[in-house]
Amino acid sequence: DQQVKQNSPSLSVQEGRISILNCDYTNSMFDYFLWYKKYPAEGPTFLISISSIKDKNEDGRFTVFLNKSAKHLSLHIVPSQPGDSAVYFCAAIDGNQFYFGTGTSLTVIP
Amino acid sequence: NAGVTQTPKFRILKIGQSMTLQCAQDMNHNYMYWYRQDPGMGLKLIYYSVGAGITDKGEVPNGYNVSRSTTEDFPLRLELAAPSQTSVYFCASSYTSGTYYEQYFGPGTRLTVT
Numbered sequence: 001d002q003q004v005k006q007n008s009p010s011l012s013v014q015e016g017r018i019s020i021l022n023c024d025y026t027n028s029m030f031d032y033f034l035w036y037k038k039y040p041a042e043g044p045t046f047l048i049s050i051s052s053i054k055d056k057n058e059d060g061r062f063t064v065f066l067n068k069s070a071k072h073l074s075l076h077i078v079p080s081q082p083g084d085s086a087v088y089f090c091a092a093i094d095g096n097q098f099y100f101g102t103g104t105s106l107t108v109i110p
Numbered sequence: 111n112a113g114v115t116q117t118p119k120f121r122i123l124k125i126g127q128s129m130t131l132q133c134a135q136d137m138n139h140n141y142m143y144w145y146r147q148d149p150g151m152g153l154k155l156i157y158y159s160v161g162a163g164i165t166d167k168g169e170v171p172n173g174y175n176v177s178r179s180t181t182e183d184f185p186l187r188l189e190l191a192a193p194s195q196t197s198v199y200f201c202a203s204s205y206t207s208g209t210y211y212e213q214y215f216g217p218g219t220r221l222t223v224t
Contacts, residue, residue: 004152032211043114043200043215044153089152093211096160097168098143100152 003027004092005073006101014109021104023090024069030092035064035075038087038103047088048075048110080108112136116201116216123191123223131186131219133201141204142184143168144176146197147150153200159184160206192221 005024013019021035031052036044050057050064051074057064063076077084087103117132135142140161145153145168155168159178173195175187184203188195198220202213 002152006152009150034133034211034213036215041217043202043217044213045206045215049211089155096141096158096166098145098153098155098213099169100145100153100154102150 001028002102004090005085006100006104008092008104009102010107012107012109013080015082016079019075019084019106019108021075021077021088021090021106022072023073023075023101024043025073025092025099026048026092027092027099028071029094033064033066033073034091034093035062036089036091036100037084037107038089043101044098077106080106082108086107114203114214114216115200116147116219118219119217120220121222121223125191125193125223127191128187128189129140129191129221131188131199131201131221133184133186133216134182135184135201135203135214136182137203137205137214139203139205139214140181142178143202144174144184144186145200146170146195147200147218148197150216156186156199175220183215188221193223195211195221196223197221 001027035047038044144156201216204213210220
């Protein structure tokens with residue numbers, strides 16, 4: 001039973017444009033959400049997070065939005081750069097348990 | 111700082127064999143985690159530890175055992191390996207205090223059971 005879902009396996013955007021990656025969840029007990037970036041043959045690296053008491057968190061080119069009523073979060077990357085090409089995972093926390101989505105592969109076209 | 115290190119990087123096991131995946135961190139993090147990632151899937155939490163001597167089950171613990179005798183090390187033991195345990199295994203650590211949950215991941219161990 002997948003509690004965190006990323007329904008788009010892949011996304012392609014032009015360099016300089018906005019990338020929007022989406023994530024849906026089913027568990028209303030999740031109190032913290034994170035995005036990770038993963039390159040092939042490497043472990044994931046932390047990108048940005050948001051607490052359930054907030055609806056937006058921004059860090060440079062990366063912004064995460066949380067819509068609790070819709071159980072939906074999104075990651076915006078502006079402007080997108082070729083080095084952003086990677087697999088992006090969203091994750092949610094319930095207590096000490098982490099739940100990951102299946103990932104979205106982002107390709108930024110130069 | 112080396113961060114989170116994992117050994118070995120690759121391993122092929124025969125069905126029924128046992129092995130230990132090693133994980134170490136030098137960041138003095140209190141929390142450590144083991145995940146597995148199957149092809150096309152997200153990471154699934156196997157076990158986690160909130161400090162030395164304390165471990166707890168994650169989402170998919172069956173077929174695995176862990177121990178945490180020191181802050182730095184968190185080995186994952188596979189007994190009686192099965193083909194279903196073919197996966198990439200990631201170890202992670204974090205300093206969790208309040209709402210700070212950023213995890214640092216190791217490079218992974220690719221395990222094949224045949």
